[in-house]
Structure formats: structure tokens, C-alpha cells
Amino acid sequence: MATPYNHRAIEQKWRKKWEENPINVNDGTKEKYYCLDMFPYPSGNGLHVGHWRGYVISDVWSRYKLMHGYYVIHPMGWDAFGLPAENYAIKMGTHPAKTTAENIKNIKRQIQEIASIYDWDMEVNTTDPGFYKWTQWIFVQMFKKGLAYEKEMPINWCPSCKTGLANEEVVNGKCERCGADVTKKNLKQWMLKITAYADRLLADLDKLDWPEKVKKMQTDWIGKSYGAEVDFKVDGKEDVITVYTTRPDTLYGATFMVLAPEHAMAKDLATDDTRAAVEDYIYKASLKSSVDRLQDKEKTGVFTGSYAINPLNGAKVPIWLSDYVLADYGTGAIMCVPAHDDRDFEFAKKFDLPIIQVISKDGKEIENMTEAYTDAAGTMINSGEWNGMESAVLKLEAPAIIEKKGFGKKTTNYKLRDWVFSRQRYWGEPIPIVHCPDCGNVPLPEEQLPLLLPDVDSYQPTGTGESPLADITDWVNTTCPVCGKPAKRETNTMPQWAGSSWYFLRYVDNKNDKELVSREKADKYLPVDMYIGGVEHAVLHLLYSRFYTKFLCDIGVIDFDEPFTKLFNQGMVTGKNGIKMSKSMGNVVSPDDLVRDYGCDSLRMYELFVGPPELDSEWDDRGIDGVYRFITRFWNMVMDNTDKNVEETKELVKIRHKLVYDITSRLESFSLNTVVSGFMEYNNKLIDMSKKGGVDKATLETFVQLLAPFAPHISEELWEELGHKESVFHCGWPAYDEKAIEDDEIEIAVQLNGKTRATVTLAKDVAKEDAIARGKEALGDKLQGNVIREIYVPGKIINIVAK
RNA sequence: GCCCGCGUGGCGGAACUGGCAGACGCGCAGGACUUAAAAUCCUGUGGUGGCGACAUCGUACCGGUUCGAUUCCGGUCGCGGGCACCA
Numbered sequence: 028m029a030t031p032y033n034h035r036a037i038e039q040k041w042r043k044k045w046e047e048n049p050i051n052v053n054d055g056t057k058e059k060y061y062c063l064d065m066f067p068y069p070s071g072n073g074l075h076v077g078h079w080r081g082y083v084i085s086d087v088w089s090r091y092k093l094m095h096g097y098y099v100i101h102p103m104g105w106d107a108f109g110l111p112a113e114n115y116a117i118k119m120g121t122h123p124a125k126t127t128a129e130n131i132k133n134i135k136r137q138i139q140e141i142a143s144i145y146d147w148d149m150e151v152n153t154t155d156p157g158f159y160k161w162t163q164w165i166f167v168q169m170f171k172k173g174l175a176y177e178k179e180m181p182i183n184w185c186p187s188c189k190t191g192l193a194n195e196e197v198v199n200g201k202c203e204r205c206g207a208d209v210t211k212k213n214l215k216q217w218m219l220k221i222t223a224y225a226d227r228l229l230a231d232l233d234k235l236d237w238p239e240k241v242k243k244m245q246t247d248w249i250g251k252s253y254g255a256e257v258d259f260k261v262d263g264k265e266d267v268i269t270v271y272t273t274r275p276d277t278l279y280g281a282t283f284m285v286l287a288p289e290h291a292m293a294k295d296l297a298t299d300d301t302r303a304a305v306e307d308y309i310y311k312a313s314l315k316s317s318v319d320r321l322q323d324k325e326k327t328g329v330f331t332g333s334y335a336i337n338p339l340n341g342a343k344v345p346i347w348l349s350d351y352v353l354a355d356y357g358t359g360a361i362m363c364v365p366a367h368d369d370r371d372f373e374f375a376k377k378f379d380l381p382i383i384q385v386i387s388k389d390g391k392e393i394e395n396m397t398e399a400y401t402d403a404a405g406t407m408i409n410s411g412e413w414n415g416m417e418s419a420v421l422k423l424e425a426p427a428i429i430e431k432k433g434f435g436k437k438t439t440n441y442k443l444r445d446w447v448f449s450r451q452r453y454w455g456e457p458i459p460i461v462h463c464p465d466c467g468n469v470p471l472p473e474e475q476l477p478l479l480l481p482d483v484d485s486y487q488p489t490g491t492g493e494s495p496l497a498d499i500t501d502w503v504n505t506t507c508p509v510c511g512k513p514a515k516r517e518t519n520t521m522p523q524w525a526g527s528s529w530y531f532l533r534y535v536d537n538k539n540d541k542e543l544v545s546r547e548k549a550d551k552y553l554p555v556d557m558y559i560g561g562v563e564h565a566v567l568h569l570l571y572s573r574f575y576t577k578f579l580c581d582i583g584v585i586d587f588d589e590p591f592t593k594l595f596n597q598g599m600v601t602g603k604n605g606i607k608m609s610k611s612m613g614n615v616v617s618p619d620d621l622v623r624d625y626g627c628d629s630l631r632m633y634e635l636f637v638g639p640p641e642l643d644s645e646w647d648d649r650g651i652d653g654v655y656r657f658i659t660r661f662w663n664m665v666m667d668n669t670d671k672n673v674e675e676t677k678e679l680v681k682i683r684h685k686l687v688y689d690i691t692s693r694l695e696s697f698s699l700n701t702v703v704s705g706f707m708e709y710n711n712k713l714i715d716m717s718k719k720g721g722v723d724k725a726t727l728e729t730f731v732q733l734l735a736p737f738a739p740h741i742s743e744e745l746w747e748e749l750g751h752k753e754s755v756f757h758c759g760w761p762a763y764d765e766k767a768i769e770d771d772e773i774e775i776a777v778q779l780n781g782k783t784r785a786t787v788t789l790a791k792d793v794a795k796e797d798a799i800a801r802g803k804e805a806l807g808d809k810l811q812g813n814v815i816r817e818i819y820v821p822g823k824i825i826n827i828v829a830k
Numbered sequence: 831g832c833c834c835g836c837g838u839g840g841c842g843g844a845a846c847u848g849g850c851a852g853a854c855g856c857g858c859a860g861g862a863c864u865u866a867a868a869a870u871c872c873u874g875u876g877g878u879g880g881c882g883a884c885a886u887c888g889u890a891c892c893g894g895u896u897c898g899a900u901u902c903c904g905g906u907c908g909c910g911g912g913c914a915c916c917a
Binding site: 199200239240243244247248250252254270271272273274285324326349350351352353355356357361362363364368369370371373440441442562565566605636637638639642643644645647649650651652653654656657659692696700701703704705706707708711774775776777778780781782783786815816817818820822823824826827828 | 831833834835836841842843844846849850853854855856857870896897898910911912913914915916917
């Protein structure tokens with residue numbers, strides 16, 4: 028009797044061997060392949076089976092590349108600054124530095140259970156001063172280039188987290204982190220000018236091998252639109268109000284104008300009669316939170332008492348104020364064409380303003396308009412010299428016409444806003460700026476970096492808009508690096524995204540204390556070839572990283588401007604009924620027990636078997652039995668045949684080549700769940716062959732090689748059992764022969780009027796007439812009436828149409 | 831409201847460029863082994879009708895294109911995601 032499968036003994040044995048003799052080494056001759064996981068933040072809850080899945084996917088891919096002879100860069104690190112870590116520490120009543128270190132230790136142990144080929148020499152930790160020195164250094168470089176600037180403005184404020192937030196962190200008016208309603212707060216903030224890169228961030232999406240969904244989300248987030256700015260003179264004054272419109276073709280239909288209440292000219296437009304009402308409206312609008320403004324869809328507004336002149340036809344149009352116009356988009360003022368814009372239509376109806384149609388629908392004006400006609404499809408009417416033109420054509424030509432006439436210009440706009448970069452929290456990188464009364468904002472010189480985060484007892488957020496660091500007077504009070512006079516440090520910290528925006532560059536040179544990364548290593552090992560992680564970072568981390576990479580490319584630190592060549596988003600693993608795994612729901616499945624009971628190899632394969640890797644899956648423990656059975660049956664099958672010296676047969680050779688073909692093509696297309704089912708299918712076939720006479724050694728070896736990236740321990744063990752001294756990971760990836768997988772005979776279906784009624788086995792290159800004849804023969808009595816059509820698609824189908 | 835994606839047995843899912851729908855696995859039922867249980871092995875498993883080979887319906891729903899549609903097109907319903915007064 029052969030040795031029974033014992034996962035514990037085998038996995039322990041190979042873990043030790045790999046530690047002594049690493050299988051993924053850089054000998055300087057191999058081509059690199061950089062396969063990266065989105066690094067985790069060290070949460071106190073540890074890993075659940077959902078985290079595991081992403082790491083298994085990346086490890087399978089890494090080992091697959093390793094077997095193709097690459098030197099695989101597959102590192103892991105810790106995104107340890109930021110709110111989750113700090114909130115956890117506050118809850119536990121412990122210093123975040125301490126809880127973070129403990130959590131890392133636990134999660135690292137759990138990650139090591141996966142048996143990924145992580146190179147722990149490359150490990151990075153964003154809270155390590157040797158790391159955040161460079162996070163601060165990048166900020167200083169951005170400051171020097173004018174891309175980091177300070178500005179006082181109303182920003183998104185989370186009253187629960189007690190900090191400002193970036194636009195990207197506000198989801199449906201709520202805090203991305205804690206779900207509390209976000210309000211507005213006027214704060215002096217550090218901003219990063221990501222908008223300077225808007226065009227490149229948009230255009231370069233084309234060169235990325237990313238899921239279309241993510242590209243689209245970024246495209247929409249950047250939100251580029253094309254249109255024109257048009258100057259309207261204020262009637263009776265010298266003032267000019269510029270509006271932005273994407274529909275300059277409808278200029279003749281502009282019957283009023285609306286300014287955001289925050290518009291610089293809003294107050295000046297009031298007349299003696301309207302002043303009180305205007306000032307009241309402006310005041311009330313300033314009190315509205317972003318949530319109110321988002322939810323109050325009912326239009327409000329006030330007439331200023333002033334009029335503007337439509338530059339095209341000289342028409343006098345009333346100027347209103349309304350908070351449906353955003354102050355920080357376009358020019359903060361719009362021309363209103365109620366006939367062809369939903370919002371303007373609603374406003375015009377409410378305040379009884381005139382509506383002029385300038386685009387005909389189906390050749391005529393709409394009678395008794397009940398909603399705006401917003402399509403740019405129709406012929407221009409009521410539009411002077413533009414009458415008769417197609418609106419779709421005019422829409423494109425109008426900006427140039429306006430520019431030529433001298434009352435406006437062609438322009439573009441973006442929804443993307445600059446990045447609010449200050450956080451009023453303790454657990455983050457201090458912003459390396461000194462406020463000097465004489466010199467203004469002065470960045471710390473490089474030799475003073477890192478600016479260490481001071482160790483304090485009280486790190487609770489204050490809620491006042493000031494960072495807890497502001498209380499540490501002997502840290503705050505410093506001298507100006509330029510003039511040496513007393514000055515104060517900036518007390519805000521950076522957001523969690525600061526470290527994660529560039530960490531992938533650091534892995535390959537993580538001990539360098541002279542540079543962020545040496546140019547030599549960057550050129551050799553970067554960028555990332557394959558990036559694997561959840562889709563939740565589509566417009567956060569993934570957008571910020573692209574921005575940072577472009578900036579670092581511009582200042583010559585690196586020579587590429589896109590960080591992640593290929594991106595794969597794995598689906599989320601949820602509990603029953605698609606409920607997200609969380610401690611509060613009590614539905615968290617820990618991998619620890621499963622590894623103990625079934626082994627790492629089984630859990631790895633089951634993580635993949637639950638469903639397509641890109642889709643969400645509901646976790647069900649019971650299914651792992653099926654994978655465990657497969658592994659045991661495979662083990663027994665190989666053991667039964669190892670010493671039999673079975674001669675290879677034509678049938679076995681064909682199975683072998685088909686196996687290689689099926690597994691490789693499924694793996695290449697990332698259909699990892701069907702790779703696992705493929706293994707099961709072929710294993711069943713080989714068990715069958717085993718009963719009939721046995722399985723040859725070459726087939727066993729091939730199977731073991733293919734299985735290795737998925738179940739590395741058992742594969743190494745069986746590879747050794749089959750007589751090999753070298754690791755299976757150094758023995759290449761099996762190839763298949765096209766000719767060997769071709770069938771001489773094929774079984775195809777015979778249809779009668781499109782419904783399958785029989786099957787026939789035909790020679791591969793059978794002539795059409797013969798195939799049809801065989802098909803008719805197989806149908807026999809069922810074939811009745813006149814045959815009106817005969818279809819034969821080689822290798823696919825025979826269909827006889829009879830009446 | 832606008833823009834994407836999805837809808838297949840009791841369950842997870844498979845079906846490459848239109849070609850035998852339900853691979854593989856879970857669960858369930860029956861059987862073998864066992865004093866018994868577990869483990870293992872074998873058989874069956876979309877619905878309806880029939881002892882049966884077979885017939886018939888069936889990929890959310892309605893319609894279309896086609897010799898042939900889970901796959902392509904139009905519409906309806908349901909679910910999930912993104913954006914949310916961006917002019």
C-alpha cells in the first residue's frame with residue numbers, strides 16, 4: 028500500500044526546503060516579471076478567506092511566470108499609516124505604532140500560510156521613517172514645482188473621523204471610511220495640483236491593459252468636456268460675465284443667466300430693490316452642507332435685478348443666482364437655455380421665465396413643451412444666420428465661430444478637482460513644511476528628512492480642524508531653514524494615499540538611503556507588469572499612483588509614466604447572501620482552520636474553484652471537500668503508477684497534450700476556476716486509464732508540472748517521488764504539439780430542422796456529401812418529407828432541413 | 831435621473847469566434863465495503879409524461895434575425911456597480 032496523502036507533513040517539509048533553497052532567485056541573467064498585490068493595511072481582524080483569494084491569484088500567476096524562466100518580483104508590504112490603523116488603536120486604547128506592529132506580525136504569519144513566493148527582503152512599511160522620508164521628499168519636490176500649494180476653502184469634512192477628505196473619498200455624500208454624512212468646513216489646506224495632469228491621465232489610459240470598467244470610471248471621474256466660454260456684458264455696466272457651455276449651438280435660445288451664489292460678482296449685481304433678497308440667498312446657500320445641496324433637487328434662486336446682453340443677438344436676459352450652479356466648475360456662471368436643458372427648464376418653469384426653442388424635433392417646434400429637448404439632433408430654428416443648420420454639426424463648429432466673432436473662445440473643462448491633501452489626524456506622515464513669518468512656506472531641506480512623527484500620549488483627533496500635532500509645542504516651534512528665525516511647523520499630516528501612491532517603486536530598492544529608488548534598478552525592474560487587487564480603488568489609489576508616477580517621471584526619478592501595465596481586479600468574497608464579511612456581521616471565515624484541516628494546497632485551489640476570479644463569490648465551506656478529494660485522488664493515482672513503468676500509448680499521449688493545451692490556454696485567459704475543474708476532469712480520466720492498464724510516467728510528470736503553481740507542496744513532493752532532484756519550478760512549463768491534439772475522428776450532432784436527433788462519428792476530413800449521407804442515415808425513419816436544405820459545418824454540425 | 835455590467839438545475843458554476851445547454855464540484859438519493867459509523871468506491875440526479883428506448887418543454891420575460899440563438903438585434907422586468915444639478 029502506497030503512502031497516504033498527509034498534507035501536514037508534506038507542507039511542512041517543503042516550506043522548510045524552500046526557505047533553505049529559495050526557488051525564485053535573481054541570477055542576473057533572467058528577464059524580470061513584476062507581479063504585484065495591492066498591499067494590505069494591517070487591520071486588527073487579520074485576514075479572511077477573501078484576502079486570501081487575491082494573494083492566491085497573484086501567486087499562481089507569479090509561479091507560472093517563474094516556470095517560464097523569469098525572475099519574478101513578487102513583494103509584499105504594509106500600508107500602515109492612516110485612518111483604519113489609527114481608529115483601531117483608539118478603540119483599543121493603545122498607541123497606533125504598537126497596534127500596527129502587532130497586527131503586521133499576525134497578518135504576516137497568515138500571509139505566509141499561503142506559501143506565496145514573496146521576497147521578504149523587499150518588504151516595505153509606509154510608517155517606517157526610512158520609507159516615509161521619501162514620501163515627504165516627493166511632497167517637497169511637488170512643492171518646488173508648484174504642484175503642492177496651500178489654500179483656504181470649504182472642503183469635505185467628516186465629523187466622525189474629524190478630518191478633511193479628498194473628493195475621491197466622498198461616496199454619495201458620505202465618508203468612504205466610516206459612512207458618516209460629510210459636511211463642509213472652511214479650512215486652510217494643502218492641495219496637490221492633480222488637475223495639471225488631467226489631460227495626460229485621460230489620454231494615457233489608452234495605452235494600459237486594464238479592465239474597461241476601471242478605465243471608464245477614471246475617464247468619467249476626470250470628466251473632460253468640450254465647449255466654449257462666452258462673454259456676456261452686464262447691461263448698463265462695463266462688467267463682463269463669462270459662462271461655460273458645452274452647447275454653444277443653442278446660444279440663441281439663452282433666455283436667462285444663472286450664477287453660483289459664491290460667484291465673485293454675485294453681490295455687485297444686486298440693485299437697491301433686490302439687495303436684501305440677494306444677500307439673504309447668498310447667506311443661506313453658504314450654510315447648506317454638501318449633503319443638503321446634493322439632496323435638495325428642488326430649484327431655488329433669486330433674481331439679481333441686473334441683465335446681461337446676449338452677444339449674438341443683443342437680447343437682454345435677466346441674471347439670477349441659484350445653488351444648482353457650482354462655483355468651482357467652469358466659470359461658476361451659466362447661460363440658460365430652458366428649451367434644451369433639463370435643469371434650466373425646471374428653473375424656467377418654477378420662476379416663469381421665457382422658453383425659446385432653437386432646435387426643431389422631427390422638423391418642427393414642440394407644442395406645449397413639458398420637458399426639455401436635450402438631444403443635439405435637429406435643425407436650427409429661431410437662430411438668425413444659423414437657421415437651417417444641423418445642430419449636431421453646429422455644436423462642433425460654434426466654438427470656433429464664437430472665437431472668430433470675438434466674444435468668447437473654444438475651451439475644455441474637467442470634473443477632476445485638485446487633491447485635498449491635509450488630514451487633521453495624528454497617524455500619518457507629517458507634512459515637511461515650516462511656516463516662517465518672513466519667508467512664508469518653506470520646505471524642509473532634504474538633509475532634514477525624514478521629519479519624524481513625534482511620539483505622543485494623546486493622539487486623539489481634536490475635531491477643531493487642527494491636527495493633534497498642533498498641541499506639541501516643542502515640536503511645532505522650530506526655526507526657519509532659510510532665515511533661521513523662529514517659525515512653526517505645519518501640523519497636518521498626509522492622507523493614507525500618500526505612501527501607497529509610490530510604494531511599488533520602493534520594493535526593488537528598499538534599503539537605499541540616498542535615493543527613493545536608484546535609476547539603475549528602476550530601469551531594470553520597473554514598472555509593474557501585473558497588478559492584482561480589488562476594484563474599490565479605481566478612482567482613488569489607482570488614479571493617485573498614476574499621477575505620482577507621471578510626476579516622478581517628469582523630474583527624472585524614473586523613465587516611465589505609467590505604473591501598472593496590466594491590471595486585474597479580483598472579485599470580493601462575501602458571506603452568505605452576498606453580505607460583506609465583517610466582524611460586526613459575524614460572518615468572517617478565517618483561513619487558519621481550513622489550512623490546518625485541509626492544507627494550504629487544498630485551500631489555494633478551492634479559493635480559485637469557487638468562481639471566476641473577477642467576480643464576487645459567496646463563500647461556502649462545504650465545497651472545499653471536493654477539492655480535497657481531488658487532491659487525495661490525484662495523489663493516490665500518481666502513487667499507484669509511479670513504479671509501474673507503463674508504456675505510453677497513443678491514447679495517453681493524446682490526453683497528455685490535450686491536458687497541456689487546456690490548462691495553459693485557460694490559465695493564459697485567467698479562467699482559473701476552469702483550470703481547477705480541468706484538473707479534476709483529467710484526473711478522472713487518468714484514474715480510469717489507471718484501472719485499464721496504467722498511466723505512463725511522462726503523463727504523470729506533465730500533470731504534476733501543470734499543477735505546481737496551484738498546489739506547490741504536493742507537486743514538489745510528487746515530482747520528487749517521480750525521481751527528480753531539482754525543484755519542479757525549475758523544470759519549465761510543458762509544451763503541447765498541435766498535431767497531437769487533433770482528432771482523426773470526431774463525433775458531431777445531426778440535427779433535423781435545427782433540433783438534435785442523432786450523433787455520428789466522422790473522419791476529420793470527410794467530404795461534405797459523405798457527411799450529409801451519414802447524417803441522413805443516422806436520422807433513419809425520423810427523416811420525412813422533402814429535404815430542402817443540407818448544412819454541414821466541418822467539425823461542428825450536420826443539419827437537415829425537411830418539410 | 832444618466833452611464834456600465836449581469837440574469838443558466840436545489841447550490842457554486844461550465845459552454846472557445848452562433849453549432850449536442852448544464853462540464854467540473856457541492857448537495858441529495860440508492861448501492862458496495864463495515865458489527866456499526868466515518869472515510870472510500872460505484873450508480874443516478876433540469877421539469878413534465880412513460881417500465882422503457884423515447885417524446886416534450888427549458889438559459890428572467892416578449893418579439894426579431896438565422897438552417898440553427900444561453901451567445902446577435904429591439905423592447906420589458908429584476909439584480910449589482912459607477913456618477914449624481916459638472917451646464
